[in-house]
Structure formats: structure tokens, C-alpha cells
Amino acid sequence: MTGGxxxxxxxxxEGREHFLPVRVYYEDTDFTGVVYHANYVRYFERGRSDFLxxxxxxxxxxxxxxxxxxxxxxxxxxxxxxxxxxxxxxxVRTTYDVFKxxxxxxxxxxxxxxxxxxxxxxxxVCIHLDGRPRRPPAVLGxxxxxxxxx
Numbered sequence: 001m002t003g004g005x006x007x008x009x010x011x012x013x014e015g016r017e018h019f020l021p022v023r024v025y026y027e028d029t030d031f032t033g034v035v036y037h038a039n040y041v042r043y044f045e046r047g048r049s050d051f052l053x054x055x056x057x058x059x060x061x062x063x064x065x066x067x068x069x070x071x072x073x074x075x076x077x078x079x080x081x082x083x084x085x086x087x088x089x090x091x092v093r094t095t096y097d098v099f100k101x102x103x104x105x106x107x108x109x110x111x112x113x114x115x116x117x118x119x120x121x122x123x124x125v126c127i128h129l130d131g132r133p134r135r136p137p138a139v140l141g142x143x144x145x146x147x148x149x150x
Contacts, residue, residue, distance in 0.1 A: 024090060035084035051096065084117050103124070
């Protein structure tokens with residue numbers, strides 16, 4: 001390899017849906033080899049973050065602006081259906097559905113092959129760095145527009 005380290009994969013898009021492969025490591029599991037429940041939240045967070053990064057507006061980009069912005073999750077509902085296990089190859093599927101005012105609504109699914117392990121409904125709000133809600137920067141709407149529900 002020449003010229004420095006390779007970038008990790010940020011997944012890919014198919015239509016308006018983002019796909020991110022993740023592997024279950026020993027550190028992700030409890031003593032039985034089953035994915036610890038809090039790690040599903042981490043997998044879903046990676047899916048949302050890599051969606052934005054691949055769409056052209058990552059979290060670092062939002063912080064580096066003259067008028068910095070960030071997101072906070074205001075609601076997270078997870079429906080656990082089946083356990084993930086050590087060494088599983090999983091796939092996080094993410095769609096950004098609604099973008100209205102400072103609010104974003106996101107739907108996510110975690111799969112092992114065709115088997116659904118968990119689903120998540122996420123509401124996030126764009127904020128100023130002092131925590132007050134704000135309208136997202138225009139670039140965010142421009143980058144996400146083609147992925148949103150009509």
C-alpha cells in the first residue's frame with residue numbers, strides 16, 4: 001500500500017436507502033456471545049453517520065462551518081427481534097425520511113442476511129452548539145433532498 005492508510009468503508013446507497021456492513025466482535029457481546037443491547041444503538045448510530053458522510057455532509061463538516069451545527073437524538077425506539085451473535089456479518093439499512101424545520105426522522109433496520117434482528121425509529125434535532133434547536137444549514141437540505149420521502 002502506498003500513499004497512506006485506506007479509508008474505512010462508509011457503505012453505499014441503493015436508491016434512497018443506505019447500507020452499512022458491520023461485523024460483531026467479541027467486545028460487542030455479553031458473556032453468552034450475544035450482542036449486548038446497547039451495541040445495537042452503536043450500529044444504528046454508525047449507519048446514520050455514514051449515511052450523512054456518504055451523502056456529502058458529515059458531522060465534522062457541520063462543526064467546521066462558520067455557523068456550526070450538530071444533532072441530538074430526541075427519540076429512539078428499538079424493536080429487538082432476534083439476537084446478533086459473535087462473528088455475525090450484519091447490515092444496517094438506513095433511510096432519512098422526514099426533514100422539517102430542525103427535525104429529522106430516520107428509519108433503520110439491522111439484518112443478518114435476510115433475517116431482521118432489530119428495527120429503529122429515530123428522531124433527531126439540529127442544534128446550535130449551545131443546545132438550542134436551529135434550522136439545519138441549507139447544504140444539509142441540498143444533500144439530503146433526494147433521499148427524503150416526498
